[in-house]
Every structure is written in C-alpha cells, then in structure tokens.
Amino acid sequence: MEQIKPMTEETVRRMLEEAGARVVSRGGRTENYGAPREFTFEVKGAFANGLMLHVVARQFNYREAWEEQGRVNDLVDVSLLRDGRFSTLPKGYNYFQGRDSEEGLDEAALSALIACVRDLNPKIFLLQKLTGDL
Numbered sequence: 001m002e003q004i005k006p007m008t009e010e011t012v013r014r015m016l017e018e019a020g021a022r023v024v025s026r027g028g029r030t031e032n033y034g035a036p037r038e039f040t041f042e043v044k045g046a047f048a049n050g051l052m053l054h055v056v057a058r059q060f061n062y063r064e065a066w067e068e069q070g071r072v073n074d075l076v077d078v079s080l081l082r083d084g085r086f087s088t089l090p091k092g093y094n095y096f097q098g099r100d101s102e103e104g105l106d107e108a109a110l111s112a113l114i115a116c117v118r119d120l121n122p123k124i125f126l127l128q129k130l131t132g133d134l
Contacts, residue, residue, distance in 0.1 A: 007073050007107055009041035012055050015111060019118045021045030021053070040073055045114075049122045052081040053114065077103045078113060082125070089120070090128040 009025050016023045025043040046052045057073040079101045080087050086100035095102055095113050105113065 007057065007076060007110070009043060009057075011107075012041070012043045012057075012076065012110070015114060016043060016045030016053065016055075019045070019047075019114045021047050021114075021118070047118050049118075049120055050082060051087075051117050051120060051122070053117055054079040054081060055110070075104045075106060076110060077101060078105055078110065080117065082122075089116075090124045093120075 009027050013023050013025050023043060023045045025041060027041045040057045042057070043055045044052060045055075055076050055078050057076045080089065080096050087096070088098060088100055089096040091097070093116060095116060102109075102113065
C-alpha cells in the first residue's frame with residue numbers, strides 16, 4: 001500500500017516560506033469531535049510578484065476503518081489571488097486555466113504550483129491582456 005505523506009499547517013507554511021512568500025496561517029479543526037469540520041487549516045502566501053496563494057485543507061481524510069492512525073490531510077485546495085481578487089494564470093501554464101482554484105492537490109503538485117506562481121513575471125498578464133489572450 002502506498003504511504004500517504006500528510007500535510008499540516010506547519011508543512012504548508014514552511015513550503016511557502018522557503019519559496020520566498022510572506023505567510024499567515026490559522027488552524028480550524030481541532031482534535032475534538034465536537035469541533036466544526038469546515039476546514040482543518042488554511043495558509044496564505046503572498047509573493048513579491050503580487051500573486052497570492054490561499055491553501056485550504058477542508059477536512060481530514062479517513063484512511064482506516066476505525067480512524068486510529070489514518071486521519072491525515074493529504075490533499076488541499078488552492079486559490080490564486082491577484083490584486084486582491086481571484087484570478088487565473090495566463091495561457092501556457094499547467095494550473096489555473098479557466099478557473100481560479102485547483103482542488104485535490106497532493107504535496108508534489110502543491111510544490112510544483114508554488115514554484116510556478118513564484119517564478120511568474122507579472123508583466124505577462126499585461127502582455128496577454130494586450131494580445132487578447134487573457
């Protein structure tokens with residue numbers, strides 16, 4: 001069976017900080033069963049190029065029948081914000097094409113997405129707007 005690599009508020013925060021983003025985060029779900037199940041944590045990272053990623057882990061995934069060792073967050077949802085509003089990426093990128101959120105990303109996909117957004121030159125938005133591609 002494939003070993004699941006869980007993501008936590010701290011690991012996602014560290015991934016964004018190592019990529020050079022200014023980061024804020026908060027946890028939502030506690031270990032108590034009476035707590036709301038809306039989300040377990042959310043992390044926002046703002047990059048120097050003006051783009052921001054909003055990463056949300058909605059709920060624990062239950063991998064074992066009796067929930068003993070299987071409660072993990074191995075998938076997250078990510079939204080892209082530009083100038084304080086939801087945004088898509090210009091054409092030619094693997095993510096955010098025609099939508100402003102990516103759902104169900106594992107750690108490897110999240111890492112690739114962070115690198116893509118971090119390295120994006122914001123002038124490409126203006127260029128593609130002028131050419132009618134955006």
